Amino acid sequence: MKRQLLAALIAAQIPVTASIAADTALQEELLVIGSRDNRTIQLAETVEITADAAQLLKKAPGANVNGNGPLTGIPQYRGMFGDRIKVTVNGSTLSSGGPNWMDPPLSYAPAAQLESLEVTRGIAPVSAGQETIGGAINATTWSGDFSESNDFAVSARLRAGGQSVNRGSLGSATLVVANHSHKFKLSALTEQGDDANFSGGSGSKVEPSEYKRQRFDLGYGLRFGNHSLQFDLGSNQTDDTGTPALPMDIDYIDADLASAHYAFDSGELAANLRIYGSNILHGMTNFHLRQAPMAKGMYRQNIAEGNNRGFKFDIATGNWKIGLDGHLETHDSNIDNINNSNFFVVNFNDAEREIFGAFVEHQYEFSNGLETELGLRANRVVMDAGEVDGTPARMMMAMSGMSSGMGMPMMTTMMPGPGMRMRDTFNSADRSQQDNNIDWVAKAYLPTSDVTTLYAGLARKSRSASYQERYLWLPLQATAGLADGRTYTGNLELKAEVAHELELGFDFDGQDLTLSPRVFYREVTDYIQGTVTGDGNANAFVAMMNTMNSTSNAAPLQFNNVDAELYGFDMDWRYRLDNNWSLSGLVNYVRGQRVDSDAKDNLYRIAPFNGSLALNYAGAQWGISVEGVVYDEQSQVSSYNREQASSGYGVLNLRGQWQLNSGTRLGFGVDNALDRYYSEHLAGTNRVSGNADIAKGEHLPGYGRNAYARIDVEF
Ligand SMILES: [Cu+2]
Numbered sequence: 001m002k003r004q005l006l007a008a009l010i011a012a013q014i015p016v017t018a019s020i021a022a023d024t025a026l027q028e029e030l031l032v033i034g035s036r037d038n039r040t041i042q043l044a045e046t047v048e049i050t051a052d053a054a055q056l057l058k059k060a061p062g063a064n065v066n067g068n069g070p071l072t073g074i075p076q077y078r079g080m081f082g083d084r085i086k087v088t089v090n091g092s093t094l095s096s097g098g099p100n101w102m103d104p105p106l107s108y109a110p111a112a113q114l115e116s117l118e119v120t121r122g123i124a125p126v127s128a129g130q131e132t133i134g135g136a137i138n139a140t141t142w143s144g145d146f147s148e149s150n151d152f153a154v155s156a157r158l159r160a161g162g163q164s165v166n167r168g169s170l171g172s173a174t175l176v177v178a179n180h181s182h183k184f185k186l187s188a189l190t191e192q193g194d195d196a197n198f199s200g201g202s203g204s205k206v207e208p209s210e211y212k213r214q215r216f217d218l219g220y221g222l223r224f225g226n227h228s229l230q231f232d233l234g235s236n237q238t239d240d241t242g243t244p245a246l247p248m249d250i251d252y253i254d255a256d257l258a259s260a261h262y263a264f265d266s267g268e269l270a271a272n273l274r275i276y277g278s279n280i281l282h283g284m285t286n287f288h289l290r291q292a293p294m295a296k297g298m299y300r301q302n303i304a305e306g307n308n309r310g311f312k313f314d315i316a317t318g319n320w321k322i323g324l325d326g327h328l329e330t331h332d333s334n335i336d337n338i339n340n341s342n343f344f345v346v347n348f349n350d351a352e353r354e355i356f357g358a359f360v361e362h363q364y365e366f367s368n369g370l371e372t373e374l375g376l377r378a379n380r381v382v383m384d385a386g387e388v389d390g391t392p393a394r395m396m397m398a399m400s401g402m403s404s405g406m407g408m409p410m411m412t413t414m415m416p417g418p419g420m421r422m423r424d425t426f427n428s429a430d431r432s433q434q435d436n437n438i439d440w441v442a443k444a445y446l447p448t449s450d451v452t453t454l455y456a457g458l459a460r461k462s463r464s465a466s467y468q469e470r471y472l473w474l475p476l477q478a479t480a481g482l483a484d485g486r487t488y489t490g491n492l493e494l495k496a497e498v499a500h501e502l503e504l505g506f507d508f509d510g511q512d513l514t515l516s517p518r519v520f521y522r523e524v525t526d527y528i529q530g531t532v533t534g535d536g537n538a539n540a541f542v543a544m545m546n547t548m549n550s551t552s553n554a555a556p557l558q559f560n561n562v563d564a565e566l567y568g569f570d571m572d573w574r575y576r577l578d579n580n581w582s583l584s585g586l587v588n589y590v591r592g593q594r595v596d597s598d599a600k601d602n603l604y605r606i607a608p609f610n611g612s613l614a615l616n617y618a619g620a621q622w623g624i625s626v627e628g629v630v631y632d633e634q635s636q637v638s639s640y641n642r643e644q645a646s647s648g649y650g651v652l653n654l655r656g657q658w659q660l661n662s663g664t665r666l667g668f669g670v671d672n673a674l675d676r677y678y679s680e681h682l683a684g685t686n687r688v689s690g691n692a693d694i695a696k697g698e699h700l701p702g703y704g705r706n707a708y709a710r711i712d713v714e715f
Pocket residue numbers: 098099100101102248249250282283284
């Protein structure tokens with residue numbers, strides 16, 4: 001199987017000790033292991049101490065990250081992001097607890113605890129997850145191995161590090177006690193940082209960009225014959241953490257995670273059953289980390305609760321793999337004002353999204369070497385939400401008009417306000433919705449020589465609306481982290497998005513040169529995005545709030561179905577100069593447009609054309625890398641989202657590593673070594689008032705020069 005092949009590749013190539021790595025090892029080459037289907041980022045081979053695993057995605061072709069805060073990176077792949085990308089952690093799905101995705105699924109896989117981060121290249125197999133319209137990513141945490149003996153042995157991974165840009169620090173420890181049939185794991189992580197500097201004059205800081213997180217995990221594994229069982233419990237405690245691109249900051253994210261995994265493998269037949277769940281409690285405010293609103297009446301706190309329950313079952317035998325999976329998420333979100341106990345908004349009440357899927361996948365190798373993958377998946381999505389209410393929905397509106405009688409004075413009558421009308425429309429509507437979605441995948445690989453394989457893929461992928469897109473009843477910015485500053489309302493009648501995609505490319509794996517370019521074209525019918533709302537009440541509500549609060553918020557958008565296309569090109573490559581020196585790089589280009597007849601526009605928040613070039617030296621005990629990263633301007637921006645264009649830039653990064661002895665490794669580096677001022681298009685714009693160095697509405701600057709060091713101990 002491919003996975004075993006990949007595992008063998010990893011086992012064969014990773015220098016476990018310096019002695020194995022002697023002579024010719026190109027250590028840097030092992031950071032991202034490519035197979036034709038995916039890119040696996042080996043966390044042990046990284047040197048950074050980034051808290052946010054999503055930032056590491058930039059090492060994989062086609063991948064990027066929408067950064068709303070230091071722990072809040074939302075993966076982007078080939079122009080799609082958020083719910084469109086299936087993120088799993090150890091094979092389990094996890095939906096964000098917060099309505100604005102301050103805790104994206106990948107935030108539950110802290111970088112320091114990861115073994116690997118696997119990005120599926122291009123069209124994801126139907127077995128990779130339920131809704132993979134934009135791709136699939138799986139993070140795997142390190143959990144040790146069973147030994148071959150009766151006696152218990154201890155193994156561990158310890159990591160400590162610090163960085164200068166935000167005086168950030170990291171400490172992580174995982175201990176495993178195992179013999180051939182039992183395995184106990186204990187893991188703890190703490191990481192924190194202050195507001196980060198940027199190159200804008202002395203003392204310029206991105207505020208608030210501080211972060212603080214702790215994480216504890218317990219695991220037990222049991223192995224008997226061809227069977228194994230694994231139980232895991234985790235507790236994530238995120239504390240005060242900034243999200244300057246969003247209207248509020250994180251007060252707390254308390255998440256409890258549990259999973260059980262049964263695996264059977266006889267060689268001829270492999271089966272997996274995963275059952276998992278999580279409870280997430282999350283508080284955020286617009287006053288505790290950023291400058292509070294002038295008016296006491298504008299203070300806001302949002303308490304959200306999100307729960308996940310799910311399972312995944314699959315059996316693989318011969319060329320076939322079949323499976324069943326299910327995922328249920330429920331969400332509550334309530335907004336209040338600590339200065340006014342009467343104020344409340346029931347933002348989401350028991351919003352439910354349930355999805356059940358079944359898939360079958362077939363892989364075959366013909367005698368001429370042609371390999372094919374065919375997959376078919378059916379998903380059923382069932383959604384519902386409870387009734388809502390809120391202070392803004394209890395306001396009457398004064399209407400003045402002439403009375404009917406001649407000569408009588410003006411009369412004022414009280415009418416339901418627009419918020420009340422929206423509430424009543426929502427509460428009296430049939431909010432339960434069902435979609436039946438069909439996905440299929442067809443891929444072929446044809447080797448044309450010892451070093452070249454041609455690739456073609458064709459797929460249909462679908463995604464049903466998220467609970468925010470369907471059930472946001474009052475114009476608010478609870479949009480799964482879009483961070484465009486616009487208010488939105490949902491749409492109960494949204495149809496599922498359906499994408500048809502064509503992908504072509506080849507893999508060249510020569511003596512000194514490897515490269516694997518891909519071009520793709522994806523046409524999406526019923527693509528869900530915000531457009532001008534036809535709901536007069538939503539427009540009237542925002543206008544009324546602007547008058548009452550002396551604000552100037554833009555007219556609200558509504559999530560609607562449009563048509564879109566995305567196309568582009570991406571490639572990673574490496575050229576070996578000699579046994580120690582190599583060059584490597586990435587090229588990524590994606591273009592996204594709305595194409596239905598109503599209005600032509602660019603899609604929102606698409607990564608600009610970008611590339612990187614690195615010169616690497618890898619010796620027996622140490623290695624260094626000098627990397628230039630270049631981003632073009634992004635001028636093809638979405639007018640609906642009032643997205644601002646951004647300028648291009650280049651950044652120089654230096655990285656090094658030193659294997660002190662067989663179990664100890666030192667990593668160090670300087671990011672943005674020239675301390676350039678730049679802003680990443682995907683980092684969004686500043687929503688925080690009162691920062692003298694960054695105006696509200698301006699692009700958030702990238703971090704300044706950052707020197708860091710990390711020590712990894714492994715035994
Ligand atoms: Cu939040």
